[in-house]
Amino acid sequence: IFAFHAQEVGPVRFAESFGGWVVTRYADVDRVLTDHEVFSSDELRHSTQAIPHSSNPLLRGLQAMDPPRHHVLRRVVSQVFTPRAVSSLEPSITAKVDALLASAGPSFDLIGEVAYPLSVHTIAGLLGVQPSRWPDFVRWTEAITSFFGTSTVDEARQTAFGEALTEMGDYFREEFERPSGIIATLMTSDLTEYELIDFCALLLINGHETTKTLLVNAVLCLVSQAKPSDIGLAGEEVLRYLPPTGGTDRFVTRPTTLGGRELRAGERVVAMITAANRDPEVFADPQTFDPDRKPNPHLSFGHGIHFCLGAHLARMEVRIALAALLRRSWRITDLDTHRTPVGIDILKATLTITS
Ligand code: HEM
Secondary structure (H helix, E strand, C coil), X not given: CCHHHCCCCCCCEEECCCCEEEECCHXXXXXXXXXXXXXXXXXXXXXXXXXXXXCCHHHHCHHHCCCCXXXXXXXXXXXXXXXXHHHCCHHHHHHHHHHHHHHHCCEEEHHHHXXXXXXXXXXXXXXXXXXXXXXXXXXXXXXXXXXXCCCCCCHHHHHHHHHHHHHHHHHHHHHHHCCCHHHHHHHCCCCCXXXXXXXXXXXXHHHHHHHHXXXXXXXXXXXXXXXXXXXXXXXXXXXXXXXXXXXXXXXECCCEEECCEEECCCCEEEEEHHHHCCCXXXXXXXXXXXXXXXXXXXXXXCCHHHCCCCHHHHHHHHHHHHHHHHCCCEEEEEEEEEEECCEEEEEEXXXXXXX
C-alpha cells in the first residue's frame, strides 16, 4: 500500500497532463506555500486557464483568497479555532468516540461507522447545528464532497450538489436569525450572508474528508506496529507519511524563478505535500514510518498564511480516537484501496476487535 503512495522528489517540472508546474522538493514546496505574493491562491483572479467548476461559489472561500481580504476574514474566524476553544470540545468528542465504538460491534466499517460520523458530527457540533439536523449534514456533505471528487461532469452529482448547497444555505439563513456559538462570532464581522454560508460549507468540506482520511491512515500505519509510546508523535508521523491533502494549487502572479525554472504570470503550480514530506534533505530515512520521529516539520497542514485553521481540532480528534482504538486489540479484516494522482484513497477498511 505504502510503496505506491510515495512521490518522487526532484526538480520543478512542467507536466502537460496537468497543465502546470509540479513542485516536489521540500524547500520549493515551502516557498510556494509561504510566498503568497508570488503564488496566489485566488485562481479566479490569476489563472489564465479555464478551471473546471470555476463558477462555483465555494471556490471563493478563505482558502482561495489572497490578502487583504484573506487577512480580514482569517482574523475573525481564528477567534473560533483557538486551542482553548478547541480543547473545550474534548469531552464531547471523547463521548462521541466511545459511543460510536460501543455501537459498532465486534467487526465494523472504520470509515462508515466511526471516522465519517466522528468528523462530520464534530464540525456540525462546532457550528452549533442541532443534533436532529446532523443526518442532513451528513447527506449534504456527501453530495458536496462526491461532486468535488469527480473530474468529469456527472449530471446527477451536479444536481445533488446544487440541491445540497441550497438546502444548507437555507438552513444557515435560519440559524442567522438566532445566532449562537461560532455563528454568533462570525456575525460580529463584516462577512456578508453569502460569505457566512460559504464559510460554513467550507468548514464541512475542509474539515471532514481530511480528518476522516487521517484517522483511517493512522489505523493503517499503526496496524503492523507495536503500540506507540507517544500518540501525539505517532499522529504527526502519520500526517507526514500519508498526508490527507496530497497537494495544493497556486497561480503565479508575476514572473519568478523556482528551483532554477522560469515561471510566467498566470501559470498553475501544484505544491506536492506528499513528496515534500519525504524529501531526504529534510527527513532522515524518509520512506520509513517512524512513530517516534522528532522533529517532524511535515507540511501536511500547509504553511504560511493559509496554514490549516482546523489543525488543532484534527489533531485532537485523531488523538482521542486512536487512544480509544489502542485500548483494544484489533486487526484489519477487509481493505479496499483506490489510487489517485496524489496518493491513495481507502475505500473500505473493516476492523475486527480481537480482544
Ligand atoms: C487549510 C490540511 C482539517 C479547515 C488547510 C491547508 C491544508 C489543510 C494543507 C492549506 C491549504 C493551502 O494552503 O492551499 C488539513 C488536514 C486536515 C485538516 C490534513 C486533517 C487531518 C481541517 C479541519 C478544519 C479545516 C478539521 C475545520 C474544521 C481549514 C481551513 C483552511 C484549511 C478553513 C483554509 C485556511 C486559510 O486559507 O486561511 N488544511 N486540514 N481543516 N483548513 Fe485544513
